[in-house]
Amino acid sequence: MPDLSNLKKAAAEKAVDSYVEDGMTVGLGTGSTAYFAILRVGELVAQGYKLRCVATSQQTEDIARQHGIEIADIDGVDSIDVTIDGADEIDPHLNLIKGLGGALLREKIVAAATVAEVIVADETKLVEKLGTKAPLPVEVCRFGHGKTSYGLARNGCQPTLRMKDGEPFVSDGGNYIYDCRFPDGIEKPYFMQSAIDTIPGVVECGLFLNCAVSAVIAHSDGTIEERKA
Incomplete structure (x- = not known):
């Protein structure tokens, strides 16, 4: 079975490459999977992409700045084109539990201002019913x-x-x-x-319901699945 960090990295990079376009305003999530999305966004900026980003936590803001990413105040943007964030649980309807990283309030405010909320995760976050694995x-x-x-x-x-x-x-x-x-x-x-x-x-609370438009899931067999709401 591949290392979980490799699965997270694969899902995050796939989501960024699929959804982030030059000139966008991008929400940057918090957590171990979103971390890899931040790194990929930093690579795009280094390649010349003009992106404004909104951070869902101070930790994310610090990581983003270290990788040359411009961080905007959320009240200084009209809306956010896409946010790429992780989740602690994902049910079959793409309802989520989030917040084990401690940023659920800012994550929810950013999600509410976002046109397309895209979740990145490995297969261990999939559940049939919320609350069965994570608090x-x-x-x-x-x-x-x-x-x-x-x-x-x-x-x-x-x-x-x-x-x-x-x-x-x-x-x-x-x-x-x-x-x-x-x-x-x-x-x-x-x-x-x-x-x-x-x-x-x-x-x-950390229930994110009817929020995500898609989830990019990395599986242990090396495949990456995209589920749409």
Whole structure:
């Protein structure tokens, strides 16, 4: 079986080469697969492509600048032609769980401003039902976050405050993240998204529904599959 990093690299490069054209405004995702997309975009810029890019995290912005990519403020662009980002889970309808990289709020804002959201992943991210492999990240205000976690738990999950170096992880937006495990997966994603979003203190949840136009998936046999919504 090929190394997972090789699969991620193959999917990311295929997506960039298929969707990114000279003169575009491009959203750059966050995470281990999106990293390879950033590198490929940097290669295109070095070849003379004129691209403006919007970053979904500070980490992505730093990587992009290191590779000669111009980063624009999202409020300084009318829209984003294409965003290439990863996902933690992808169901058969191209509904997603995202946010294990800690950037779900910015990722969702960028996705909402994007004409074509393209997901890149290896085959391990494919699931029949969301929430069966990955927890659902939920970004919450720091104030009263424990009370917010009670509201999350009432929706049938087991919320765990994300930690880093012995302290609560803080997102680029200055918020905490709870990783929510659903013992039997998420039966009704649209209902769950609505229920979570109405809990006081919730900033955003990692359900990305009816968002992606396609997913470029690298398989262990070396093939690359494109699924369209």
